Amino acid sequence: MTRCQVNGEAVEFEVEAEMPLLWALRDQLGLTGTKFGCGIAQCGVCTIHLNGQPVRACVTPVAAAEGQRITTIEGLGGEHPVQAAWSALNVPQCGYCQSGQIMAAVALLERVPAPSDADIDLAMQGYLCRCGTYPRIRAAIKYAAELKAKERTE
C-alpha cells in the first residue's frame, strides 16, 4: 500500500508498487484528466506534478509517490491563470494532450514567470500535440504569464 496526497487529499493506493501512477490515478481514483499516449515517456499527455515538479505518470511507479504530494489537472481548480489563458485563446482542438500541456506550462511559469520564446521551446518540446495546437500554446503561455503578473500586482 502506498500513502500520498493527491490534489490535497490523503490517498491510499491499494495496487502493486510497480504499477505506474497513471493507471492508479485513472483506474483506482477515477481521475481521468491525466491521459495515456505512449507509455514510454515520449509524449507528455500523462504529466502530473510530484511535489510541484512535472513528471510522467506513465513511467512513475506508484511506490515513488509514497509520502509525496501529487497534483493532477483536476487539482488546478479550473480558474488557474494557465487554464484561463487556454480558454481565452481557444487552445484545444481535440483536447486530448491539453492536460499534459497545461501541467507543463504551469510548472514552467512557476520557474520562469516571464518566459522567452527560447524558454518556452525548451520547456514544451517534450509535449506532443497531433492536432497542431503548438502556436496557440505558445501564445497562451505568454498570455498566462501576463495574467499571473496582473494577479501578483493586484
Place this chain on the structure above:
Amino acid sequence: MSDRRSWQHGTRRTFLKAGAAGVFMLALRAEGGIATAYAGAESDRTDSSDAAGDARFSAFLEISTDGEIRITTPTSELGQGVFSNLPRILADELDADWADVVPVMPYADAAFVSPITGRHRTANSESVAIYYEQLRGIGAAAREMLVFAAATHWGVPAAECHTTNSRVRHAGTGREATYASLALAAAELPVPEEPRRKRPEQFTLIGRTIERKDVAGKVTGQTVFGIDVRLPNMLFAALRMPPTAGGEISGFDAESIRNMPGVVAVTAVDGGVAVIADNFWRARRAAEALSVEFSPASASGLDSATMRESLHAALDDDAAAVPFPEIDTQNVGSPPRPLDRSEMEQAMAAARQVLTLDYEVPYLAHLTMEPMVCTAQVTDETCELWVPSQQPDRGREAAASITGLPLHAVRLNITQAGGGFGRKWEVDFLRQSVQAAAAVKGRPVQLLWTREQDVQHDFYRPAFATRTRIALSDDRIAGMHSRISGQSIWRFQAHPRLIPGMADPTSAALLIYDIYDFPNKYIDSVEIPWRIPVGLWRSVTLSQNSFFAECAIDEAAVALGRDPYALRRDMLHAHPRIRHVLETVAERAGWHAPLPPGRGRGIALSHGFGSICAQVVEVSVNEDQLAIHRITCAFDCGRKIDPDMVLAQMQGGIIYGLSAALRGEINFRNGAVIESNFHDQPVLRFHETPDIVIELIESDAPPGGAGEASVPAVAPALANAIFAASGKRIRRLPLAASGLRLAQPAREQRGERVVGARP
C-alpha cells in the same frame, strides 16, 4: 440501457431530473418530406429515456422547461469543432441565446443520417457542408413553432411577434415569453413546411468567433474521451496482437495467465486475443505474458526495400496500367480526361522537351493522440457502446452482427475523440471490444490499445510511386501523363464503387489538377496487390497527389524558365476564385521580395473538400541543415461558421502535413511494422514548429471543409522551397530520407500568429 447522456453530463443531468417540472416526452409528428427533413428524419430509437420536462422537437433539438436548449451535433467531435459549430447553425436560426445552448454528442441513429450522403459518418471534412441547410431548417421550423405557440396563447398574429435570445416578444402588447415556457406547447404543433430562414446578414452566431462549448472541459480534464468512460462494474481489456500487419493469432493458452492478478477472462477477438482484468495495467501485463501462436499473414515476407523497388518497377508495366477518366466532381465544368492515350502521346512526340520525373511517398500512420479505445456492454437483449468513432452507422451494424441482436437493440454513443484523422473511421477496435464484452456478459469492458499496437496495426496511407512525363512547348505545358503505383484503398475496403478497368480515385484523382489550363492530361494507375491494411488518412488522395502534382508543375516551370507562381496563375484564368487564393498567398508571403543566397520560397495549391488552400514556405538550406522560416497560407472555404476555428484547423493541418513530410514513414520487415512508438516514428514537436501566417478570405460561397484542407499543400510547397533555396530536388518523402535535418527555426516574427483569436 443507460440514460442517454448521463455519461457525458452526469451531474447536470441528475439535477435536471430532480428539478423537472412537466412530465412529457413529446415526439415530433412530422408529415411530408420537407417537414421531415426540417425535423430530422425519424429516429429509430426504441428506448425512451428522455428526462421529464424535455420538449423534443426532433432528434437534434430538445428544450427543457428550465431553459436548457440541447442540440445534438450529428457528427463526431475529433478536434475539428463540430461540437460547437453544428449546434450553432441550428441555434442561430432558432434565435437561441448561446448561453442556453448545451451541445450533446450524437448516438448512432437513423435520425442523423445525412440526407445528402445517406450516411451517418464523420469524414471528408463535410460536416458543415452536408448538415448546414438541414440544421438551419430545423432551427427555423422550431422558431416558428415557438412563435406560433406564443401568438396563440396571447391571441395576437404570429406575424407581429419576433424572437431574440431564447424569447418571443410581441411589441404591440409588450408581452414576452421564454422558449422554456413555450417549449412543451410548441413541440406539439405541426412542423412548418417552409419556415422562413434568415438572410446571411441576419446571422448572429454564424460567422463569428463565440464561446466554444468544448473548451472548458478540455482545460480542466473533465471532457469524457473514449478512454475516460467510467461505468459501474467496468472491466478493462488489453490486447495481444500478432507481429505482422493484418495477421492473426491461431492459438493461445489462457491457462498461462489465469492466475495473474486481476485477470477475469481471456478471449479471442478479431486479429488478436483480449485479456480482461480489473484495471488496464494488469490486463496489459497479462496480455504480454500470454503464450500465443501466430498464423502466417498475407503481408509476411514484405520488406520495405523490395517494396519500394516493386513500386518503381510497376511504373514500367504499361499493360497493367488502368486509366483514371473520371471528371473531378469538385470542379464542375472541367473537361473529362480522355480514356485514350493517343492525343497525349502525340503531344509527347511533338514536344520540344519531355521531362520524366519519378517521385515516391511512404506508408503513413495516423497517430491520433488517443489510442484506439472502445467500451462495450453486452447482455442477452442489448448491446451498448461508448466509442470515439467516425462511423456510427457501420459501427452499430457491426455490433449488431457480432451479437446477433437486432439493430434497434444496439445503442452506440459517440464520445469525444482524442483525434481521428481517418483512423477512427475503421471499426476494428469497436468490433474487438464487442467481442471482448460478449465474453463477460453484463459487465462493461473498456478495450484499449497500446501505442505500439496503434503504430503497428494501423490502416496506413499507402506508399506510392509516380512517374510524370511532361511535354513542354516553347513557353507552356503541352501535355502531361502521370502514372501512379501502389495499393488501392478501395480494393482493401472492397468498396462497391471500384470499377474494373478504372483506377481507384483514392490513388489517382487529382494526380494532375483539372483546374490548370493545359491540354492533353492523362492519368493512369498500376495497382499493387499487397494486403497491408490501408485506409483513409487526413486529406486522403490529396495527401499524396498534391505533392506529386504540385512538384511536377514546379519542375515544369523551372524547365520553361517561368516563375512557378506566375505559371500557375496564368493557368488559372478560368478559375478566378482559386486564382485569387493563389494571388493572396503570394502577396502575403512577399513572393517577389529578393532573398539572400541559400534561402528560397516554394508555392503550392490544393483544392478539395469545397475549399481552396495555397501555401508558401520559406526556407534556408545550408548543406544538410534545413531551416523553415515561415509558412504562409491563404484559405477560402466559403462561408465560415467560426473564423477562429478555421484558423485553428489551418494551423493544425499544416503542422500535421509538415510532420509527415519531414519524418512520417512506416517501414516493414517480413510483413511487420518496424516502427513502434513516438521515439522511432517521431512527429513534429513544439520547438520545431515554424511560424505560420494565415490569411482567411472573405466569401459568401456555400461553406466548404476546413479539417483536411491545409494538409496537402505543405509538402509540395516545402519541397519546392528547398529547390529554390538549394537547387536540390526532393522527389521522395519523408525529407529525412534525403538526409536533410531540421534546424531549429529562427523565430523572426515574434508574438502571436493567431489572427482573430480572443482577446
